[in-house]
Amino acid sequence: MLVHLRLNVPTDLTDAVRDTLSDDARLTNLTHLRGASLKPAGDVFEADVAREAATAVLDDLNAVGLGHRGGIVIDQPLGTPFDAAHDVEEAAHGDPDDAVIWHLVEREAEKASSPTATYLVFLCIATALASIAVITDSAVLVVGAMVVGPEFAVIAAICTGIALGRWRLAARSAATLLWTFAFAIVVIMLAALLAASLDVVSAADVTRPRPQTGFIWRPDLWSFIVALLAGTAGVLALATDKTSAMVGVFISVTTVPAAGNLALGLAIFDTAEITGSAAQLAMNLAGMIIAGVLTLVVQRLVWRHLSDAMRHRSSERRLRAQLGPSPTSPAAVAPREH
The missing domain is CATH 3.30.70.120 (Alpha-Beta Plaits)
Known part of the structure; x- marks a missing residue:
């Protein structure tokens, strides 16, 4: 290739x-x-x-x-x-x-660290889908919200900044992740308040038993393990240009669904929904960032070793070309006369 x-x-x-x-x-x-x-x-x-x-x-x-x-x-x-x-x-x-072409990885991280209007629209739509999934107890809509959510690019940018020692990039990306999630949550919370005032949504829609979507606000050990695996797979896919694997990452972690549940929890001011959703969101983000950083650090060390070996071989080749064939090499030995 x-x-x-x-x-x-x-x-x-x-x-x-x-x-x-x-x-x-x-x-x-x-x-x-x-x-x-x-x-x-x-x-x-x-x-x-x-x-x-x-x-x-x-x-x-x-x-x-x-x-x-x-x-x-x-x-x-x-x-x-x-x-x-x-x-x-x-x-x-x-x-x-x-x-891994590290220059491209770094450039993509730089782009992702600065959110665009399109990014905000996608995040708000994904959070809205997640909140509707909670209200209707629809697992299908949860998956849809996960796929639409654009947040992993920013998570990967945080991992890149930390792994490469680009602390300003990491800080800028982290700030972007936090304020864009906060923005989307506030927007959906206000929409939920409007819906509640029109009797479209009630507190019972959020707090009732939800067999299909109740896991969103109930984090456990498996939530963290899945986040670790998804972070590893996602960063590996982006670094090696295997974007087909990203769909599996999107539908593995409940970052956006947790944000949608948190927005509804804030709208009805249910403490259990708020704390559970916030914990799920924080656990997923932390797990993906930890795994992503470790994955990039390991890749960086391996390819640095291979790069040094390639550079050493290239230097030896150039040196041999400058010195010419050695006196004992077949090319340097004159044929004997018979």
Whole structure:
């Protein structure tokens, strides 16, 4: 599995970028278009890189200043049906399905840490669905609320910030998570108060036995275990670009349902519903963050080790190329005359 890099390189960085890429066995299809970049003025390089080596290559490019002064665009090809692609992957350590491009993970976390109007709308809709699920005791609507809820991206951003030591990112993401949940809960609480004033909803609808949705406000040990598993799976799926697994994460934890139940509890001011829902919400968030951080830290350590090994092999290869064949190598031994 390869990723495609397109680099816009200022003229004074051309030699450094070319030297960085030209002798690297972990990439192929290296192209140099002189003067093709207008902004910034300079050259364009393109290359296909083994996904496992993408982070190391990007680190090398940032080390020469390209990330600050030039342009780096990463694409995922639909397929690479040529022999050199296999050779490139063999030159890199690890498996492409397990590879993490940390620069992309960090960028996605930065985006998620700043909420948009769309994010707030989705969170309010999800919380509203959850509150209706409580009123109607509908397990189907609980699942729907879980799927619609957009909060996991922000949870993953908190995990990324902590795991990478980006404390401002972690703090900004945590603040975003807290105030957006508070906003959605207040909005649904006000809607519930309006519904109660119109005799659409009553306290009995919330406090009566609910065999399908009663678990929402009754946290237990299994709630925390599920949150740990969901946090691990979710962060792993995002880091390795396995988004198909995210649906299972969404319908495993009761963050949004707990928020919907909490909004109703506040509207009728039922202490048991309020404390139970708040505990469920806090337990789910804490479990996912703890598991997500640990998952990213382990991945970071493993891939740092593999990256160092790849860099060491690449340095040895370049050194051998500069020194030429050793005197005892077959290429250096002159044929004997008979």
